[in-house]
Amino acid sequence: MTPAGSVQPEPQDELLLCYCTMVTVGELRSACGSGRWPLPGKENTGKLCTGCVGDLLYCLARFGVSASL
Amino acid sequence: MLSATFYERGYDHQVEIIHQHDAEARRRLESLQVSLYDRDGALLATPRVDPAGDIVDLGALVRDSTDARERVMVVFDARYDEAIFPYRPHHYAYLHRPRSPAPPLYYAINAVLGGVPDRVGATHINNFETYVFRRGPFDARYSVVLGCLARFVPVQVQIFTYYGAKRIAQEVTLPPKCHREVDLAPEHESERLIRVEIKALFRIVSYVVGRRADTGDLMLFDHLFTYVK
Numbered sequence: 001m002t003p004a005g006s007v008q009p010e011p012q013d014e015l016l017l018c019y020c021t022m023v024t025v026g027e028l029r030s031a032c033g034s035g036r037w038p039l040p041g042k043e044n045t046g047k048l049c050t051g052c053v054g055d056l057l058y059c060l061a062r063f064g065v066s067a068s069l
Numbered sequence: 070m071l072s073a074t075f076y077e078r079g080y081d082h083q084v085e086i087i088h089q090h091d092a093e094a095r096r097r098l099e100s101l102q103v104s105l106y107d108r109d110g111a112l113l114a115t116p117r118v119d120p121a122g123d124i125v126d127l128g129a130l131v132r133d134s135t136d137a138r139e140r141v142m143v144v145f146d147a148r149y150d151e152a153i154f155p156y157r158p159h160h161y162a163y164l165h166r167p168r169s170p171a172p173p174l175y176y177a178i179n180a181v182l183g184g185v186p187d188r189v190g191a192t193h194i195n196n197f198e199t200y201v202f203r204r205g206p207f208d209a210r211y212s213v214v215l216g217c218l219a220r221f222v223p224v225q226v227q228i229f230t231y232y233g234a235k236r237i238a239q240e241v242t243l244p245p246k247c248h249r250e251v252d253l254a255p256e257h258e259s260e261r262l263i264r265v266e267i268k269a270l271f272r273i274v275s276y277v278v279g280r281r282a283d284t285g286d287l288m289l290f291d292h293l294f295t296y297v298k
Binding site for chain 2: 008009011015018019020021022044048049050051052053054055057058059
């Protein structure tokens with residue numbers, strides 16, 4: 001969906017990604033990097049209000065984790 | 070919780086930051102950040118708002134911080150102390166065009182991110198929404214106003230309108246922070262508009278809007294309803 005040639009935005013670690021489970025981009029990045037996603041207690045990330053699903057899938061793909069819920 | 074509404078010039082539009090009060094103490098937000106976006110997602114301003122206040126005058130806020138003449142998406146990023154707010158209450162708003170004979174409107178502002186805190190545990194799908202129109206002849210023009218609060222990705226939105234047994238589909242793609250108004254035809258092949266549905270991968274900002282046919286004044290501005298439980 002990103003136009004060809006455009007730069008994909010780099011998620012900033014301090015950004016609150018999921019407002020329901022209070023997961024930040026930094027927590028997600030760290031967990032993905034160490035193979036620990038989903039973190040215990042954060043399994044509902046993306047599944048409650050659903051508002052963050054697009055951003056969550058984008059970040060998971062960006063951090064090298066299979067982008068599914 | 071991240072919520073959003075839309076401000077149009079010429080309206081008295083007041084937002085109750087905290088609707089709920091208790092007898093012993095006033096409850097306050099931990100923080101409140103407000104951001105204003107134009108239709109193409111450009112950030113217009115981030116005016117400071119006192120989180121301890123009761124009411125935000127959107128007209129004054131937009132006038133004082135932008136020169137926008139078109140509709141503006143107003144985003145509220147509210148943070149709550151969970152000890153004070155065991156849930157996250159919506160913001161509410163009053164909306165009326167001065168001197169208009171149309172009655173004032175009062176509505177709950179759309180909560181898009183964080184409206185279902187994890188401790189509540191509800192896992193109902195809430196990104197399919199519907200609105201059923203009243204019976205009888207229309208004296209209004211109807212539309213939906215949609216906004217995308219995603220940070221990184223666009224969203225494809227399907228809008229289905231029903232006329233008797235016929236269904237008409239429209240699609241709109243909203244890049245991050247963009248918003249659009251999509252008109253809904255009042256009739257199709259002599260059948261009246263009876264229902265609108267909105268579907269997207271994730272929850273978006275969505276309001277169903279009615280404007281008086283004679284003056285264009287808003288007479289309906291409300292959220293849709295989720296129907297998948």
